[in-house]
């Protein structure tokens with residue numbers, strides 16, 4: 001097994017080794033590399049203590065120094081920079097609250113560090129000198145496509161309940177099954193989720209539904225987690241077709257799918273209970289009803305909708321409706337034509353601006369906005385009117 005480590009990672013590992021320490025790429029980046037996926041980020045685990053990591057590299061940030069994590073910054077010749085979390089081998093102490101270890105203990109043993117990690121596929125380390133270090137048959141589980149806890153699952157979920165949701169999230173992202181003993185422990189320990197902060201629940205649910213298998217949200221219910229997710233989670237309904245992976249920034253598209261048969265208040269209450277941001281709440285509540293209803297096939301009405309939503313959001317909506325099996329060909333044809341002809345849709349498309357109006361003698365204030373709105377309506381109906389002289393003649 002050979003992994004092509006990025007140059008920065010090779011540099012950090014070799015620098016730590018030259019200083020007399022051990023160092024490996026570890027966790028998600030090793031898992032993703034073995035699967036032929038491109039890792040989002042690269043983490044390094046090392047026998048060096050945090051102070052020793054800081055002494056070894058010129059540019060570091062104390063990210064979580066009490067947990068042994070230092071961020072190392074690598075500056076490149078072309079002006080770009082890479083940031084990497086370098087963490088000292090550690091053993092997590094007792095978890096009294098089922099969320100955070102009471103204390104962490106540094107250890108000279110890579111095996112001990114791998115043992116504290118959640119799943120076998122996340123507990124592999126790699127460097128160029130030693131190759132793959134895989135103490136828990138993570139590679140076998142990658143091949144069998146299985147999510148399996150390192151150690152005794154029920155104990156691992158008592159330590160940290162977030163792992164319960166991570167198991168389902170990874171199963172959705174990777175298309176893996178959850179191994180039987182791990183699944184049984186999830187069922188048994190689901191109530192532990194009550195101790196997890198809503199922000200962390202939201203992050204995991206979001207990653208799950210933005211994955212290529214959003215329908216695995218049903219596993220969250222089947223494994224008994226419904227009461228611990230958020231208010232109204234029970235009414236969510238995945239689409240009956242599979243949907244492609246999307247970046248989590250576009251999460252409102254997936255939340256809209258899940259709540260497309262629900263009342264907007266229900267979707268909003270759910271997202272609020274998870275402390276979701278306002279953009280996600282607004283986007284979800286706007287989109288959800290549009291997924292069931294048909295879009296107008298009237299040019300002017302479509303422009304009004306696009307004007308309210310923005311182009312990108314509207315294009316996402318069209319694509320999603322197609323993925324859901326709806327025929328939007330007429331609407332799409334209108335949209336393509338409007339775009340090709342550069343017909344005005346937004347205030348910024350108007351041939352006159354607010355300051356043009358003021359210069360022409362309109363009193364600054366609400367009057368300006370009202371006039372602009374009136375002009376926008378007119379040019380959406382008739383693009384030929386979108387010329388400064390024409391608008392001045394009509395409105396001033």
Ligand code: ATP
Pocket residue numbers: 026027028029040043116117118119122123160162163
């Ligand atoms: P992704 O970045 O896609 O979420 P990842 O596996 O890299 O996946 P991170 O949260 O970045 O996940 O964590 C990095 C590594 O730290 C994991 O691969 C795992 O080894 C370990 N880890 C993270 N969270 C936990 C946890 N709650 N319990 C035990 N180990 C964990």
Ligand code: MG
Pocket residue numbers: 028029040041
């Ligand atoms: Mg990661």
